[in-house]
Amino acid sequence: MAVPTALITLLIGMVLTLAGLWVGHNVNLLPVDASSNAPVYDALFEVLFSIGTVLFLGIVGLLIYSLVRFRRRAGDLGDGAAIEGNLPLEIVWTAIPAVVVLFVGIYSYDIYERMGGMASFHDHSAMQVATQQVAYQSASVEATQDPPAERIWGGIGRSTQDGVSPVVLPVDVTAMQFAFIFHYPGPGITAGELHVPLGQPVRLRMEAKDVIHAFWVPQFRLKQDVIPGQPTLLTFTPTRAGSYPIVCAELCGPYHGGMRSTVVVHEPEAFDDWLKSNTPATLASASGGISTKSIS
Amino acid sequence: MTAFTPAELEPRSLQPQGWLKYFSFSLDHKVIGLQYLVCGFAFYLIGGALAGVIRTELASPMSDFVSRDTYNEVLTLHGTIMIFLWIVPVVNGAFGNYLIPFYVGARDMAFPRLNAVAFWLIPPAGILLISSYFLAGAASQSGWTAYPPLSLTTPAAGQIVWILSVLLLGGSSIFGGINFIATVLKLRRPGLKLMQLPMFCWAMLGTSILVVLATPVLAGTLILLSFDIIAHTGFFNPQLGGNVVVYQHLFWFYSHPAVYIMVLPAFGLVSEILPVHARKPLFGYTTMVYSIMAIVVLGLIVWAHHMFTSGTPPWMRLFFTIATSFIAVPTGIKFFNWLATLWGGKIALNSAVLFSCAFIFNFVFGGITGVALAQVPFDIHVHDTYFVVGHFHYIVYGGSVFVIFASLYHWYPKFTGRLLNEDLGRLHFVLTFIGFNLCFAPQHWLGLNGMPRRVAEYDPAFTTWNQVSSVGALLMAVSTLPLLINVVLTAMRGQHAGDNPWNALTPEWLTSSPPPVENWIGEAPLVTEPYGYGEAPGTVEVNRLSGKDLWAQGKP
Ligand code: HEM
Ligand SMILES: [Cu+2]
Ligand SMILES: [Cu+2]
Numbered sequence: 109m110a111v112p113t114a115l116i117t118l119l120i121g122m123v124l125t126l127a128g129l130w131v132g133h134n135v136n137l138l139p140v141d142a143s144s145n146a147p148v149y150d151a152l153f154e155v156l157f158s159i160g161t162v163l164f165l166g167i168v169g170l171l172i173y174s175l176v177r178f179r180r181r182a183g184d185l186g187d188g189a190a191i192e193g194n195l196p197l198e199i200v201w202t203a204i205p206a207v208v209v210l211f212v213g214i215y216s217y218d219i220y221e222r223m224g225g226m227a228s229f230h231d232h233s234a235m236q237v238a239t240q241q242v243a244y245q246s247a248s249v250e251a252t253q254d255p256p257a258e259r260i261w262g263g264i265g266r267s268t269q270d271g272v273s274p275v276v277l278p279v280d281v282t283a284m285q286f287a288f289i290f291h292y293p294g295p296g297i298t299a300g301e302l303h304v305p306l307g308q309p310v311r312l313r314m315e316a317k318d319v320i321h322a323f324w325v326p327q328f329r330l331k332q333d334v335i336p337g338q339p340t341l342l343t344f345t346p347t348r349a350g351s352y353p354i355v356c357a358e359l360c361g362p363y364h365g366g367m368r369s370t371v372v373v374h375e376p377e378a379f380d381d382w383l384k385s386n387t388p389a390t391l392a393s394a395s396g397g398i399s400t401k402s403i404s
Numbered sequence: 405m406t407a408f409t410p411a412e413l414e415p416r417s418l419q420p421q422g423w424l425k426y427f428s429f430s431l432d433h434k435v436i437g438l439q440y441l442v443c444g445f446a447f448y449l450i451g452g453a454l455a456g457v458i459r460t461e462l463a464s465p466m467s468d469f470v471s472r473d474t475y476n477e478v479l480t481l482h483g484t485i486m487i488f489l490w491i492v493p494v495v496n497g498a499f500g501n502y503l504i505p506f507y508v509g510a511r512d513m514a515f516p517r518l519n520a521v522a523f524w525l526i527p528p529a530g531i532l533l534i535s536s537y538f539l540a541g542a543a544s545q546s547g548w549t550a551y552p553p554l555s556l557t558t559p560a561a562g563q564i565v566w567i568l569s570v571l572l573l574g575g576s577s578i579f580g581g582i583n584f585i586a587t588v589l590k591l592r593r594p595g596l597k598l599m600q601l602p603m604f605c606w607a608m609l610g611t612s613i614l615v616v617l618a619t620p621v622l623a624g625t626l627i628l629l630s631f632d633i634i635a636h637t638g639f640f641n642p643q644l645g646g647n648v649v650v651y652q653h654l655f656w657f658y659s660h661p662a663v664y665i666m667v668l669p670a671f672g673l674v675s676e677i678l679p680v681h682a683r684k685p686l687f688g689y690t691t692m693v694y695s696i697m698a699i700v701v702l703g704l705i706v707w708a709h710h711m712f713t714s715g716t717p718p719w720m721r722l723f724f725t726i727a728t729s730f731i732a733v734p735t736g737i738k739f740f741n742w743l744a745t746l747w748g749g750k751i752a753l754n755s756a757v758l759f760s761c762a763f764i765f766n767f768v769f770g771g772i773t774g775v776a777l778a779q780v781p782f783d784i785h786v787h788d789t790y791f792v793v794g795h796f797h798y799i800v801y802g803g804s805v806f807v808i809f810a811s812l813y814h815w816y817p818k819f820t821g822r823l824l825n826e827d828l829g830r831l832h833f834v835l836t837f838i839g840f841n842l843c844f845a846p847q848h849w850l851g852l853n854g855m856p857r858r859v860a861e862y863d864p865a866f867t868t869w870n871q872v873s874s875v876g877a878l879l880m881a882v883s884t885l886p887l888l889i890n891v892v893l894t895a896m897r898g899q900h901a902g903d904n905p906w907n908a909l910t911p912e913w914l915t916s917s918p919p920p921v922e923n924w925i926g927e928a929p930l931v932t933e934p935y936g937y938g939e940a941p942g943t944v945e946v947n948r949l950s951g952k953d954l955w956a957q958g959k960p
Contacts, residue, residue, distance in 0.1 A: 139853050152781055160772040167739065167768050171761055174746040178682070179753050188684035188749035190938030197744070198691050198737065205736040209729040209775065216779035217722065223781055225718055264784070319554040320648060322713060322788060326854035329785040331713045336553060337642030338649065338715045353863070357713075357788040357856040359547050360554060362472035365859030 124162050132158030142348040143328035145223040152219045159208060224264050224343060264330060264342055281314040283321035283334040285360055286367040295387040302371040305379035306349050312342040322357035325371055331357055346373040431516035432921055436523050437502030438819060444494035447530055451485035452881060454478050459877040462870050467860040475860040476545035477537060483548030488573040489530045491804050495669035497580055499811055500608050504584060506912035507602045509593025509928040514586035522579035529572035536565035547858060549655060552629060552640035552648050560633050567626045574619045581615030584608045593928050602910050602934040603686060606693050607672025610700040614661040622658035625651065649715040656707035664703045666800060670807035671738055674760050677814050678742055680908045681757045682749030685935040688741040695734035702731045712783045721780045728778035735771060739764060755829030759810035762837050766802025770795055791851025797844045817905050821917040822898035828890040832883055839879025846873050910934045
């Protein structure tokens, strides 16, 4: 091959790479991010989107170019060149995808690690230990619900942002056709919406009553199936105040599409207020709208 | 070797002749192939109508077109029909049966009777499945995945009928797989080596290995599931100590290979179509063979990528991420080889080539989203959303169905002796391509932004893109018309094609169109270079004799 061809290939490659990087960086396809692992997710998305754009544009460009340049002209009954293969070339295009997927795999492992997905891989007791040291910022009632050595079957486990905030808010989630019910074991609140304080890790211990459901908050970029008979775990730290949808993502029956709820991320003081006004009165003083809180 | 001519055979045959033979228990692999094709297409129209119901319901955010129960029945039937009654039977049964005996130089499949049985399991199974909507009072409502405990709690009769039907279809698929393996390995014409076979044979060999290894697992799983429903056993019932995640492992142990059962034969068909119309040898034959086998092996160890948000431990999520990502390597090799086949060719831009190239376009897109989905952290957000629906329709429709259309344009002259009309063909192509992309591209955005799959109602913020998607679906429905008109008109009074309109070198073209009962009058040709294009630049005469094709005795 002559030098100019190599040069052109190089130029096209550079243009493609730049185009891919630009698209990955500037085309936003994701909803607003509202948890500490959402920006991590979005970084991964940008990388995958860039690589995907380069590959897609490159391959489709090559395809369209070939179709135009090598189309059969009217009256031409001849054959193309009898090229049956080219081993070095084939080695190159085996190696390139191999390197790309290896890179993507290692990078996404790193992302997963940062999201806390590997917590129980490194330390099998991490999940149980973490559940012991929970405490409440305001209600300061000890968690008593957790059976000590329970097997947790899956989920995103890491509770702390590298030691920044060791205080975890535990919430028990029960999914049933066709609602989520949230129980705060400390203050004993039961609610149909999830209320959480900004910036504090929340640990959901989830179990289903009837069929499989899935707990998904798109703005948190997190999803975990809620399985009957097998508790699962999901930990996240909300980073943006507001209300976000909780969506059931596993077909669970006729009203599956309507099985939605809301997670409300409060400023810490507002969360304290919410806790106070919703904590059931253990004495007979009927203060606050307790368990009448909507279980929709 | 004594060869029977059709004339000698026919008087003794008790089988009906003429068009009636297509409704008979025919043992001729070509008849069976066309039976699969037409039957599959009929189910495709039914499955398409169901898709129309889904897209109509989703044109508005409310559940206002059909009842919620009906909606779940419709989506279950749609998925089951499209997979088990359209794509699997057509890419395997139809094209496999029609072409494989030609390619190995045989007069029929290894087990013609088993072959006919395999086909005749399909219409009753399909009718059974669809009738469950009318007879059992309720069809299955738990999706084509039938996850328990949902499938244990939805109306039992419909679920049982669904299981029966899928068991019959799985049985048919296994019979077919055994037959293909035996034919490719044992029925080759003397002198024909494995590495001289057309690529479609390798694709069918790989596919059939997957069918034979994986389908029995699905059958066993569904039998256990039916016990749970009828006999109240507790295999998958958590209330009786069962485990629902085990079902998912068993189900996907079959159903991930199933996606390759749907697409590997399509890879094979494209490998046949492109060299003929580009007038070039298939690039990198040997690496193509090895990549098919690599896909088969890897395809068996990636199933848990469908369960990243289920009850799976972290090490498992990690292992399946890596295994799944690596499938992209052999798959990529195949695509680069096809591009290299086109490069420097003399490409006829006819309907067969347009559909094949659109397949490359679509599949590359679906493959890229697939590799993204293989990354656990990415998948945790989009699993069970419309992003996944977009991904697999790019693969299954944009891949397999586009190739079925390409193959129809390519082999119709062989089936009937007449060429499909090119203008109608291109109209069909343009409508399908635009409709398809309009329908499925927006679904990726919907999934990323919060729309789960299998819902009858959704957040009104998603209305616009859902409506775009529905318009695309409408276009796809319309695109079927030019195809149907073309097929019917051509069959009646289309342009005669001659025996070999494309000047192809593979053995199915080295006989008359349509071919005689035992494929060749006289001895079967020995084609050792099925892709030997390009060695004689200059004019190519119709039915020219290449020095490498010793099929001269085959022609009267
Ligand atoms: C490049 C190779 C591919 C990769 C890496 C890949 C990866 C994946 C992954 C990870 C999922 C799970 C997504 C989820 O549910 O969250 C998935 C779903 C799916 N893929 Fe692929 N895929 C590839 C090619 C294919 C092919 C060739 C087909 C079929 C011909 C296919 C058909 C499907 C189907 C049908 C589903 C959805 C199944 C369901 O949940 O109903 N994919 N793919
Ligand atoms: Cu649900
Ligand atoms: Cu899969």
